[in-house]
Every structure is written in structure tokens, then in C-alpha cells.
Amino acid sequence: MDTVNFDDIFKSSILEKTSSFSIVDSVIGLLAAFIIGLLIYYVYKKTFSGVIYSHTFNISLIIMSMATALIIIGISSNVMLSLGMVGALSIVRFRTPIKDPMDIVYLFWAIVSGILCGAGFIPLVIIGSILIGGVLILFGSRIRVENPYLLVVRYDETSIEKSMEHIISKHVKKHSVKSKSIMPGDDFEVTYEIRVKENDMSFINNISNIEGVKSAIMLSYDGNFTA
Structure with a gap:
């Protein structure tokens, strides 16, 4: 035991x-x-x-x-x-x-x-x-990842859209419209996804100088966008 x-x-x-x-x-x-x-x-x-x-x-x-x-x-x-x-x-x-x-x-x-x-x-x-x-x-x-940018432009007349498109097409590699909306006060706001040429962002000054453009803002983002 x-x-x-x-x-x-x-x-x-x-x-x-x-x-x-x-x-x-x-x-x-x-x-x-x-x-x-x-x-x-x-x-x-x-x-x-x-x-x-x-x-x-x-x-x-x-x-x-x-x-x-x-x-x-x-x-x-x-x-x-x-x-x-x-x-x-x-x-x-x-x-x-x-x-x-x-x-x-x-x-x-x-x-x-x-x-x-x-x-x-x-x-x-x-x-x-x-x-x-x-x-x-x-x-x-x-390998350098080419991150796109968002260009947000606020303006008061639809007639200046052609001028903006001309400047953007001339200075960037590729662009596309992501959203467009009517803001309070009958203002318009359009958001472009753009890919710049060699980090050249001087064209945003040309867009800001267009008569009728109230603001132009560029933002870097990771490619995901929710409208």
C-alpha cells in the first residue's frame, strides 16, 4: 500500500x-x-x-x-x-x-x-x-509607389469647369472626377483624383487664379475614396 x-x-x-x-x-x-x-x-x-x-x-x-x-x-x-x-x-x-x-x-x-x-x-x-x-x-x-492626390475645387459658376479641365490636363499625368456636389450658397465643389508629374504642384496656383474659384485644396491619400 x-x-x-x-x-x-x-x-x-x-x-x-x-x-x-x-x-x-x-x-x-x-x-x-x-x-x-x-x-x-x-x-x-x-x-x-x-x-x-x-x-x-x-x-x-x-x-x-x-x-x-x-x-x-x-x-x-x-x-x-x-x-x-x-x-x-x-x-x-x-x-x-x-x-x-x-x-x-x-x-x-x-x-x-x-x-x-x-x-x-x-x-x-x-x-x-x-x-x-x-x-x-x-x-x-x-520601386516608388506613386500615391495619387485629391484636388478639391470650390467655385461659383459651371462655365469655368472647362478652364479647370484644361489646366489639369496640361499639367498632370492622369485625372478623373471622383465627386461633384452643390454646396450651400449655390457654390459647386468638384473632387479630382490626379497623378502629378514629378511632384509638380504649381498648377494649383493657376486654378486658384481663375475668376470664380473660391478655393483649391490638394490632399494626399492612399487610393481609397468613399463618396
Whole structure:
């Protein structure tokens, strides 16, 4: 008959689970994820070519790689924890829209790096990240995304529309009317999507000088427009 002593009664399951993984390996995995996250941070900042640079999104790439590594380290040492983690993550819903396809690439890069660091494939993630970063920097420096602009003109007579169209057609590569509306006071407002030639925006002064034009505003945007 087995006897029960005080050690069996006060045995801590937490200590048993703690001894099932290596603290040194866990620290090395997290440090590797942090270093790779810094590399992703640098590459994203250097190659960003969108409208508005988001520093918080870039910082989140570092945290995402470390958090993913932490999850992999945890579930690799406990089968029950891995099943519970899958169930917990299945109810998570991300509401923030990702409009730039390159942002999805960096998110995927951060997640994959965290998985490999947590699994202990540190040499693989180092070699892969160096190659991926080199490709992004190489092509990012050669490819320049030509972001369109919105030109919003407010005027009081429809007869000046031909003059505006003539000036715009002469100075821009491509343009199209996105919206046109009648404002209070019988004023008109038209919104053009335009692509300028070599960042030449001097034509907006010519439009402003047209008699009957009350305002002319140019805005940079990411290509998404809701009328």
C-alpha cells in the first residue's frame, strides 16, 4: 500500500510545469525574437512609401514577434496548454483594417519569425530574415509607389469647369472626377483624383487664379475614396 507524506500533499503543480522547460532556452528564444523584431522595424521604416508612417504599427511588429515566440515556447512544453491556446485564440477578432498589402507581408514576417524563434530554429530565422530584409530593401529602393492626390475645387459658376479641365490636363499625368456636389450658397465643389508629374504642384496656383474659384485644396491619400 502506498503511503502519502507531506511532500505529496504540498506538491506544487506549478513547479512541475516550470521544470518541464528550459529557462535559458526560453530567454534565448525571446531575445532572438526581439533582435529579429528590431530588424523588421528597421526594414519597415526604411522601405515605407505610403502616405502616413505609423510608428505604433512598426513597434507592434517587434511585440508581435516576441509574443508569438512566447506562445510557441509555452505550448511546446505542454500539450493541454496548446489545446487551450488554440481555443482562446479562435475567439479573437481583429477589427483594424490593413489596407497596404506590404503591411500584411511585415505582419506575416513577424509572426513566422516569432514561431521559429519559439521553436528553437534560430539560425534558420536569422538567415531567412537577412534574405527577406535584403530583398525588401533592394526592391523598395527601386520601386516608388506613386500615391495619387485629391484636388478639391470650390467655385461659383459651371462655365469655368472647362478652364479647370484644361489646366489639369496640361499639367498632370492622369485625372478623373471622383465627386461633384452643390454646396450651400449655390457654390459647386468638384473632387479630382490626379497623378502629378514629378511632384509638380504649381498648377494649383493657376486654378486658384481663375475668376470664380473660391478655393483649391490638394490632399494626399492612399487610393481609397468613399463618396
